[in-house]
Amino acid sequence: MTVQAPTPFADRVRMLGLMRSRFRVNFVAATAATAATVALTALSYPVYLSYAGYERFGVWLLVSTVLSLAQLTSFGIGPAVTYMVAQEHRRGALLGVASIIRGALALVTATGLVAGAGLVLFGELLVSGAGIAGASAVQARQAMPFVAVLTIGSLWLQVLASAVSGLRRLDLSVGVDTAGRVVAFAFTATLLWRGGGLVSFLVGTAVGQVCMAAAYVQCIRRHVPFRSFSAARLEWDRIFGMLRISSGVFGGSVLVLLLHPFNRVLVSRFVGVAAVPVLEIGFNSAMQFRSLFEAGFRAITPEISRSAALPGPESLERAKDVCLNGRRLVLLLGAPAWIAAALAAGPIFDLWLGDRFEPGIPAAFRIVAVGAFASLLVVPSYYALLGLARTRQIFVHHFVQSALNVLGGTGLVLIRPQITVLGVASVVTVSMLGGSLYLWAQERRLLPAGDQARRWSAPR
Numbered sequence: 001m002t003v004q005a006p007t008p009f010a011d012r013v014r015m016l017g018l019m020r021s022r023f024r025v026n027f028v029a030a031t032a033a034t035a036a037t038v039a040l041t042a043l044s045y046p047v048y049l050s051y052a053g054y055e056r057f058g059v060w061l062l063v064s065t066v067l068s069l070a071q072l073t074s075f076g077i078g079p080a081v082t083y084m085v086a087q088e089h090r091r092g093a094l095l096g097v098a099s100i101i102r103g104a105l106a107l108v109t110a111t112g113l114v115a116g117a118g119l120v121l122f123g124e125l126l127v128s129g130a131g132i133a134g135a136s137a138v139q140a141r142q143a144m145p146f147v148a149v150l151t152i153g154s155l156w157l158q159v160l161a162s163a164v165s166g167l168r169r170l171d172l173s174v175g176v177d178t179a180g181r182v183v184a185f186a187f188t189a190t191l192l193w194r195g196g197g198l199v200s201f202l203v204g205t206a207v208g209q210v211c212m213a214a215a216y217v218q219c220i221r222r223h224v225p226f227r228s229f230s231a232a233r234l235e236w237d238r239i240f241g242m243l244r245i246s247s248g249v250f251g252g253s254v255l256v257l258l259l260h261p262f263n264r265v266l267v268s269r270f271v272g273v274a275a276v277p278v279l280e281i282g283f284n285s286a287m288q289f290r291s292l293f294e295a296g297f298r299a300i301t302p303e304i305s306r307s308a309a310l311p312g313p314e315s316l317e318r319a320k321d322v323c324l325n326g327r328r329l330v331l332l333l334g335a336p337a338w339i340a341a342a343l344a345a346g347p348i349f350d351l352w353l354g355d356r357f358e359p360g361i362p363a364a365f366r367i368v369a370v371g372a373f374a375s376l377l378v379v380p381s382y383y384a385l386l387g388l389a390r391t392r393q394i395f396v397h398h399f400v401q402s403a404l405n406v407l408g409g410t411g412l413v414l415i416r417p418q419i420t421v422l423g424v425a426s427v428v429t430v431s432m433l434g435g436s437l438y439l440w441a442q443e444r445r446l447l448p449a450g451d452q453a454r455r456w457s458a459p460r
Contacts, residue, residue: 033177041284071158082166082302083387285349326380363422368428374436390442
């Protein structure tokens with residue numbers, strides 16, 4: 001009986017880890033959950049616009065931007081929790097896993113309380129700075145105490161979801177997140193239908209957070225017994241270790257907030273609040289479409305982190321192979337899909353939004369989609385470097401992208417007599433192209449293949 005030699009493609013698949021059942025489940029589950037999220041977004045926009053209108057929905061988008069800013073107080077600790085939990089779980093140290101989770105929750109609780117106090121004290125300044133006026137400004141100011149509470153809930157969810165991912169259960173993490181979004185949308189839509197106004201978004205978000213937190217706790221307890229949490233102590237060396245790893249991610253998160261939220265405020269002040277949803281729908285549609293192809297690669301980070309728990313060049317070799325084969329997969333499946341989406345954008349948005357359709361939305365989508373595809377090509381590199389805790393490169397990647405965005409937006413204000421939504425969308429695309437080029441260059445420098453990987457296996 002002859003044994004057929006493995007094909008080069010089969011070798012690449014084996015090296016990617018797709019033949020490992022847990023990685024395969026996580027990859028497929030993340031992709032499916034993202035597809036469900038995209039479908040939910042496609043359903044939610046027409047509902048929100050129908051019952052809330054462009055201006056009220058625009059106010060909520062700006063309020064949610066404040067919530068995103070407040071979430072910076074997590075110090076980018078999520079990827080650090082995933083990295084450390086994956087390594088401790090690989091060693092079988094359940095007490096260490098419990099100690100990491102407890103320390104992370106204590107840290108984000110303290111920082112969340114500080115952020116919440118800042119929102120209550122400076123809420124009026126934030127609202128006026130976003131260009132919200134009239135009755136909308138009153139509603140936004142009244143929402144700030146509720147946003148402060150939602151901030152702490154969001155920080156807790158970041159830690160819990162990251163811990164579940166570190167336990168190699170990304171499938172459960174994304175499943176809970178998707179279910180929580182469905183619950184939030186159901187409550188929000190019901191309250192809007194009954195004339196709830198801005199408070200509908202706040203209540204829906206809060207209910208979704210509570211449901212997600214309860215589900216995450218149950219997921220963790222299935223893998224880490226409760227007695228481990230009872231015996232675990234707050235270990236400051238672990239907390240400081242998380243902060244060291246998360247420093248680059250935190251810096252990158254700060255810079256990312258200069259990207260899309262900066263553009264929201266730019267459009268709000270110089271075009272109008274009602275124009276914010278035009279950019280929002282075009283941008284989010286492009287990024288949601290990108291996420292359909294990107295989501296599965298999130299499973300790379302905990303797998304590479306687990307490999308890095310043991311000495312040797314295996315983690316670098318796996319990371320390099322993931323980057324090469326992931327990029328080929330994106331080119332094979334993504335390029336035709338992007339071309340088709342760009343060509344069909346106009347009729348699709350018209351059919352989707354109905355009488356709420358704005359001609360600028362498909363144009364903004366097409367422009368942002370160019371940068372979104374460029375960034376998709378380096379997504380495997382991003383998650384591989386994150387799994388190796390190369391957070392300095394992650395930070396510089398975000399810095400390049402955000403700096404180009406801010407410089408471009410400032411240039412529009414200084415040079416052009418009138419800013420347009422499409423001009424802002426063009427700035428977004430240029431910034432994503434620049435960040436993608438940097439990350440690709442770092443992959444080539446830090447992830448050499450073959451025997452070269454053995455000379456790079458020492459931590460940096």
